[in-house]
Amino acid sequence: MFNTVSGKKVAILGFTFKKDTGDTRETPAIDVCKGLLGDKSKLSIYDPQVNEDQIQRDLAMNKFDWDHPLHLQPVSPTNVKQVSAVWGAYTATKDAHAVYIHTEWDEFKNLDYKKIYDNMQKPAFIFDGRKIGKPLDAWLRAMPTVV
Secondary structure (H helix, E strand, C coil): CCCCCCCCEEEEECCCCCCCCCCCCCCHHHHHHHHHHHCCCEEEEECCCCCHHHHHHHHHCCCCHHHCCHHHCCCCCCCCCCEEECCCHHHHHCCCCEEEECCCCHHHHCCCHHHHHHCCCCCCEEEECCCCCCCCCHHHHCCCCCC
């Protein structure tokens, strides 16, 4: 991404550690998001089973605080201004510079990635962290590559 993600919108698809659960304990998405935030990215996160309060709480906690009893965890999450939780993959990816697929939700396998690409900033980057991708579509094969 031209050596920086600072100021760029990165869409995170999936926040849980595995599909079909709302459990965010030990999810690698927390570390990925914290790393991107440390580099001053703007995050747009969509997960079908995790609400914004949970995402904010997870990002505000110190590593492994989730393992403490609930009464010892932060009561109100620190609002991380560079993070927005949205309720749809297309909303999350609109105007994004990059998309990172973190959780292998079935709905992510059926997204219209041409539509997503068309609505992203260019050059657009998609990182498939769960290998849910299909073989390259003809429209993608014809695109020039950046070397």
